[in-house]
Amino acid sequence: MNVISRGADWDFDLLERYDAAISGVAADFGLDTYPNQVEVITSEQMLDAYASSGLPVGYPHWSYGKEFIRNEQAYRHGMQGLAYEIVINSDPCIAYLMEENTMAMQALVIAHASYGHNAFFKGNHLFRQWTQADAILDYLVFARRYVMECEERHGAEAVEEVLDACHALMQHGVDRYRRPAAATLRAETMRLAEREAHRERQFNDLWRTLPEAPRDAVPRRSRSFPGDPQENILYFVEKHSPKLEPWQRELVRIVRKLAQYFYPQGQTKVMNEGWATFWHYTIMNRLHEQGRVDDAFMLEFLKSHTNVIAQLPFDSRGYGGLNPYALGYAMYSDLRRICEAPDAEDRAWFPDIAGSDWQVTLDFAMRNFKDESFIAQYLSPRLMRRFHLFAIADHDGEDELVVDSIHDERGYRRVRKLLAQQYAMEAQVPDVQVLRFDRDGDRSLTLRHHRHRGRPLTEAANEVVAHLYRLWGFAVRLETQEADGRAGPVVECQV
Amino acid sequence: MVQLIDRRESSRGRSAVNRERFLRRYKAQIQQAVRRMVGERRLADMEQGGEVKVPTKDISEPSFSFGHGGEREFVLPGNREYVAGDRIPRPDGAGGGGGRGRDGGEGDGEDAFVFSLSREEFMQIFFDDLELPHLARTQFGRSEQKRSVRAGFARTGVPANLAIVRTLTQSLARRIALRGSLLRDMQALEARFGAAAAAGQSGQAAAAYAELERIERRRGKLPFIDEPDLRYRNRAWRPEPIARAVMFCLMDVSASMDEDKKDLAKRFFTLLYLFLTRKYGEVDLVFIRHTEDAEEVDEDTFFHDTRSGGTVVYSALDLAETIRAERYAKDWNVYVAQASDGDAFGADPARSARFLRERVLPATRYFTYLELASPQSGDRASSLWAEYERVAEATDNLAMRRADSREQIYPVFRELFRKEVS
Structure with missing residues (x-):
């Protein structure tokens, strides 16, 4: 077969032909991917994309501005190059190419992002379980519009306060296990019937003759809520906060959904990047073997590859x-x-x-x-x-x-x-869970930090508790429990 | 099949709004940083934008995370000489043994968040909440200063100015009013008709019926919009009070003003100059420098030329007063800023102070005097300062400050021109 192109210049026609070649090789190796969408952007736009964690649409918030300034500064001073590519876990899978790149780099990026990462997004169980690739873009658009509407209606500051508080708890707004689906009425009725039948089978009149313990001998502890500690603090806030207005609850939900969307990426950094890198290397070599790319292309590719x-x-x-x-x-x-x-x-x-x-x-x-x-x-x-x-x-x-x-x-x-x-x-994330919500009393919320191997929380914990207090509206306590069960220091925030 | 999209032309500057939000949120911290910078700057760079450093901890976003301490193990690449059981002294600082990944990075003294401000942003933060004191907007300027303002509604006007809502309101009111009286008439007629019909007086009944029909027709003919309903938006020209101000800058360049002091003085006037030219379009500036005699110079000479000689403060005040009487006699807010080391001799201080009290201050809104002391001179006030102080006690439009180092210039400047809270 013939070489697709020579030299560093690229145009859209060439991109398409390279993509076709890469796609053919990827199919030979059995990579299963979402359909691809490749967008060409400028370096300036790349900086924009950086600031919002690569998402094409984001709601306005100062922390993204901070991130943008940080990257821009680093880039301008030459302390940091730009990533060659950003890829979004969506269906179709969107990858950004920078216009400054050479043809070899564009091909590398297409192989890396549009086939490597793409296959990983589609195949890895964490992504399959926790993200909905076909819905994320719509959700982002919705989130942005909703946040902006809230700003119009309730003022940018009120919205910012909620978002700040949510961002502080973002790491603790993630489900790691599926919640069981609520039982259907039919299943619930059957369960109760079975239980009744079981009790009937086990009936023995003898038990009736046992003397009864005096009822009030031990004062019954009021039932604590939640029954089990909850690790998803934002979820708990969204569902149970005594103070939040409906629109605030929705904001909490938006941040929580985003945190959940990013959760698999944090858990699969090595696997994901390794997979994409392995495949761009394998695919490029196959193209070279087939004679579709020349040696100059290969040398440039190998230089980037070894840097990476x-x-x-x-x-x-x-x-x-x-x-x-x-x-x-x-x-x-x-x-x-x-x-x-x-x-x-x-x-x-x-x-x-x-x-x-x-x-x-x-x-x-x-x-x-x-x-x-x-x-x-x-x-x-x-x-x-x-x-x-x-x-x-x-x-x-x-x-x-x-x-x-x-x-x-x-x-x-x-x-x-x-x-x-x-x-x-x-x-990476300290174990902090919701321990108790005093529903019938002063409505206070108690968190428990389970201190593992003596590793303490940073000072910032006080601020996080203050943020949580803003969402909760009533007293918030953070208890620390040492590994041996002793109680540790307590952070408290109340009116 | 891949879908290729060229996005290069669309949606640039998506982060601009977020950047601006960031600046707004940390205004206080950024202002502090800007103020620190101003003291360190060279005169020529005063107006540039620049890099601002804000301590990272002031703008950090909190989250639950692990602090130092406790027990942990971490894996590092690149072992050369260690075998299991080796003991390594802890590296200095909180880096946690070179740390792993992110831990190490944050420990390694990333203590300042640096970013660039554009010139505009810089100046805006720089002069935020400063104002010319006692600026009275009372004098009416020349007649071309007029502004078109809304002035209610008029019955006449051009169709383009038709105030539709207002017109419909009028029409509705008119229709309700007219229909109401007709309705009452009709009810009366109906009653009459009923009574006549019951009594068998067919003639009267017919008359009442005819009348009823006539009114009914009239009611149907009530116009939806009638000429008297029309209302037009009205605008009127109102003369605008314009505040015109003139600032006299008096600088002592005598021999006793050494280079350091001149630098301080120029810094002060540079700030003043930037502040005024940026904030007020309508401010005239008069630059006067003096040794034993005073001369009016243009701004370039004022800031960049060097000259020296003896000191006669009076000469500068006299020249300023002469110029004021000549050019700014009426309808001007007059400001004077004077910078000197106060090193005046003989009769000059007393004479200057008297002239100040009797001639200058009555015609002036605000007079600021900046005394440039040497760091060595301590609190010892100059003879001029002592004389001025007596004047200041008697009046309220003379403000005096002392400064002896670069860093003080900006705070002093701010004190002198702080926005009045009304």
């Missing part, structure tokens, strides 16, 4: 944490290697996938995991050696840091476990 997957060691100046692109890409590539050319170590560590069909294995891995479980399941000793991973223990009582374990025979499992935990939500 660079991993700095921890003690270098620009170190910014583990690069999710690097780790994710390495893991998928390694998985493929384990399937295609396993050695003895792989057979020992991954007996069930060593030598299996790599496409099936990768597809399974992409669909059924999140970062935490993905790493716990698939990080191989070979990669730990390659990344020179080691774990540091930072314990409050000790003056020095201790090297907990390194990439050696004794440390593999421990390092892998610790790295996986590092990506768990518990390691």
Whole structure:
């Protein structure tokens, strides 16, 4: 086959032809994607998109302005390049290309975003469970219009106050498990009937003869509400706040929905970026093998690719944490290697996938995991050696840091476990839950922070409680419970 | 099939509104930062926009997050020499051992949020809530200063000015009024007709019936809109009071004013100049500098030329008064700002003060005197200051301040021109 184009220039016709070629290769590999929509924008518009977490439509709020200023400043001073691409989990899947990019870069981005990320959005179980790709754009438009209408009707400041408070609790506005659907009347009636029947079967007149305990011997504790602690604080506020007006409730709901929409992205950073990077690399190489792209194209592509997957060691100046692109890409590539050319170590560590069909294995891995479980399941000793991973223990009582374990025979499992935990939500978001709503008394709300391994909350907790107080309207308490059950410090906010 | 869309032309500046909201919300912090900057700036840069630094903690968005302390482990890449069990001294600062990912980044002293303000934004924040004191808008200017204002409704006018709602209101009122009286007449006639018919007086009944029909017809003919209903929006020309003001800037450039003091003085006048030219279209500026004698100069000379000599304050006041009498005798709000180190000798201070009290102040709305002290001179007041102080006690339109360093200029300036809260 012939080379599609030479040189750096691109036009819309070429974009279409590259897309067709990439799409063909992706189909050969069995990538299942939403339909694609590719939009060409300027760098200025890219900065705009940045500010609103990549969403094409956002409601107005000062924090987005702050984000915009921060990015603009960093970009102007050359401290930060712009991402080549932004992709939105929607159906059709929207990807933005910057007009400044060369043809090779555009092709790379199309492969990365429109096929890599797109397939991940469609396949991964977290996205399937928690986001509705076909509805998100409409919802964003609705949210924006609603917020602006509220501003007109109730004043921008009143709206801002609610949104500020919601943003402070955004991380705690996420469902991690499906709530059970409310039982239908039919099911409920059947359940009651069954229970009655059971009681009849178990009936024994003997129980009647037992002496009854005096009723008021123990004062009955008033039934506490909610029955179980609730981890989704915003949901609880939306449903039960004694003070919120209906429009305020709707604002809480909007923020909560957005938080929920972003939840899978936070949980699958390594997997998602790794998947997209793995596929742009695989697809580009296939195009090169087919002779559709020339060597100049390939060299430019490889330069970008190696930049993307660079991993700095921890003690270098620009170190910014583990690069999710690097780790994710390495893991998928390694998985493929384990399937295609396993050695003895792989057979020992991954007996069930060593030598299996790599496409099936990768597809399974992409669909059924999140970062935490993905790493716990698939990080191989070979990669730990390659990344020179080691774990540091930072314990409050000790003056020095201790090297907990390194990439050696004794440390593999421990390092892998610790790295996986590092990506768990518990390691990123403190465990704060709604404990009690005093419905029949002073209407106060009590939260409980379950303090894990002695890690404290930052000072900002006071402000968050103050924000929550604004939403709740009655006293709000934040109790801390130490790991051993002792009560810790209490933050309180009331009139 | 992919759908390609070119969005380059659409919806630029989507974040402008959010940016503006951010500026508005943190106005207080940004103002503080701007004020700090002004003290540090070079004279020539005074009017530029610039980068503003706001402490990050002032604008942070709170959330529940982990603080330092407790027990944790984290995994890092790039091990070279460590083996399990090695002990490493804690790195300085709160970075938490180089931290992992985001933790480390935030610990590493990202303590100021920096961003650029455009020149316009900068000046706006700079002069926010400042005003010329005692500015009276009483003098009527020349006749071309007129403004078209609404003046109720008129019965005549051009169709374009027809006030439709008003006209319909009129028409409705008229129709209700006329119909009401007709209705009463009809009821009376009906009663008469009924009585006549019952009594068998057919003639009277027929007459009443005919009358009834006539009124019925009249009622049907009531026009929906009639000539007297029409109302037109009316506008009138009203003369506008314009406040014209003149600001005299008097600067001492004598030899005792060393470079530092001149710099302070120029800073003060630069602020004043920027403030006035930006805020008031109708302000005349007169620049006067003096040594032992005074001269009127243009602004460029005033700010950039160097010259020195002895000190006679009186000369400047005298020249200002002469110019005022010549050019600004009537209908002007007169302001005077004077900057000097107060180093006057002999009879000059007393003479100046007397001249100030008797001739200048009565014709002036507000006189500000800025004394530029050297840091060494401490609280010791100059002879001119002492004389002026006596004048100030007797009048309320003389304000005096002292400044001895760059940072004080802006606060002093603000004090002198704070917006009056009415």
